Each structure stands twice: as C-alpha cells, then as structure tokens.
Amino acid sequence: AQSVAQPEDQVNVAEGNPLTVKCTYSVSGNPYLFWYVQYPNRGLQFLLKYITGDNLVKGSYGFEAEFNKSQTSFHLKKPSALVSDSALYFCAVPYSGSARQLTFGSGTQLTVLP
Amino acid sequence: DTGVSQNPRHKITKRGQNVTFRCDPISEHNRLYWYRQTLGQGPEFLTYFQNEAQLEKSRLLSDRFSAERPKGSFSTLEIQRTEQGDSAMYLCASSLARVIAGELFFGEGSRLTVL
Numbered sequence A: 001a002q003s004v005a006q007p008e009d010q011v012n013v014a015e016g017n018p019l020t021v022k023c024t025y026s027v028s029g030n031p032y033l034f035w036y037v038q039y040p041n042r043g044l045q046f047l048l049k050y051i052t053g054d055n056l057v058k059g060s061y062g063f064e065a066e067f068n069k070s071q072t073s074f075h076l077k078k079p080s081a082l083v084s085d086s087a088l089y090f091c092a093v094p095y096s097g098s099a100r101q102l103t104f105g106s107g108t109q110l111t112v113l114p
Numbered sequence B: 001d002t003g004v005s006q007n008p009r010h011k012i013t014k015r016g017q018n019v020t021f022r023c024d025p026i027s028e029h030n031r032l033y034w035y036r037q038t039l040g041q042g043p044e045f046l047t048y049f050q051n052e053a054q055l056e057k058s059r060l061l062s063d064r065f066s067a068e069r070p071k072g073s074f075s076t077l078e079i080q081r082t083e084q085g086d087s088a089m090y091l092c093a094s095s096l097a098r099v100i101a102g103e104l105f106f107g108e109g110s111r112l113t114v115l
Helices: none
Strands: A003-005 A010-014 A019-021 A024-026 A033-038 A044-050 A056-058 A064-068 A073-078 A087-095 A098-104 A108-113 B005-007 B010-013 B019-024 B031-037 B044-050 B053-057 B065-068 B075-079 B088-095 B110-114
Touching: A003 A087, A003 A098, A010 A019, A019 A108, A024 A073, A033 A064, A033 A073, A044 A056, A044 A064, A073 A087, A098 B044, A098 B053, B005 B088, B010 B019, B019 B088, B019 B110, B031 B075, B044 B065, B075 B088
Parallel strands: A010 A108, B010 B110
Antiparallel strands: A003 A024, A019 A073, A033 A044, A033 A087, A056 A064, A064 A073, A087 A098, A087 A108, B005 B019, B019 B075, B031 B044, B031 B088, B044 B053, B065 B075, B088 B110
C-alpha cells in the first residue's frame, strides 16, 4: 500500500531561519507526492506537488520541496521562516487503489518563534 | 467568497441522534470528496463523487453513513445513530476532473461532537 510518514510531530524554528518539515514515502512505481497546510480554524490548502521532472518543486508562499528517490523522501523547505508559517503541515500520496483518494501523513505542527 | 462552503461549522449532538452536514463546492468543480479528520491525525478519505455519481467509498464509511450529491452541485453527508467514535472534523473538498488527483480545495470543515 502507498503511504507517507512524517517522523516529527512538532518542529520549532526561529523566525528568519530555514525550516524543514520531513516526509518519507513508500510507493510502488513513480510517486505523486503532495504537501498541504492547515492554518488554525482554516481548511487545508494545497502547497505543492511532485509528479515528475525536476526534483526541486516550488510551491505557494515561498515553500519548496525536494524529491529524493534514493532516500524515499519529500521534505518541505523554506529558506527563511515567518511567524505566519506556523501551521499544521501534511504530506500526502494517492491511495494505491485509486488516484482520487489521498492518503495523508499524521501531520507536523510547525511553530515559528519570533 | 467562492471557496468550498460547509455547514454547520459545529454540531453537538447526543449519541443515537442523526446529523447531516452540507457542502457547497466551488461552482465549476465536478468532483467532490468527503474526508474525516480526528485530533492528531491526518484526514482520512470517506467518499468521492463525480457529478452526481458516487464513485468510491472507503471501508471507513459504515452503513450508518450516507452521502448524496443529487444534482451534481452541493452534497450532504448524513450520519445515523451517531456514536461517540464519530466525533471528528468532517472535511469536504472539490476539484476539477481534468486536474491530476491531489489538487483539492478544502472547506473549513464541520466539527461533530457526540456526547
């Protein structure tokens, strides 16, 4: 079965520092991989996706993610964190039985400290 | 605002009662999804519609759960004989059929508390 894992429940980073939110995947074949963000009292928002091609994917709000096939990872990154980036981040992969079902990781709470 | 709209935003009910949630997707989106999210977990897929047809259902969707999208526009999710384990955030999302799966637009969710 296709799955993703987010090894860190919580990540704290100082404002202005680079941030990384980790995701590893278990997928047969070529993976489609996604990042979503959930701000407090808001719905999930799509950030970026990897389908094929360049291993560095750029998304919304200055985020990017690096696809690493050898390490089966798809870590979310941002060069300079903002306090407003504090939110819950989920990586996701389509369910093996259906591309229309997403399987989400358990989420990582990012806190950017002023 | 032309995003995905869900109501009610919060529902508190007693065990055994029926509840219904409504989702209004983005108007031009022909795909509509329901997910459930419990505290500390990522969203879990429940069901998916393309236009008015319910094409996929998760095994999580017990026979107490029913979803409809009668005219291919808004959708309802009904839970009959609620149980405390049904307490969760119910999320609706929509997308265009031509978009590769994953670019979903989510509503803010309907939080259910079963006492």
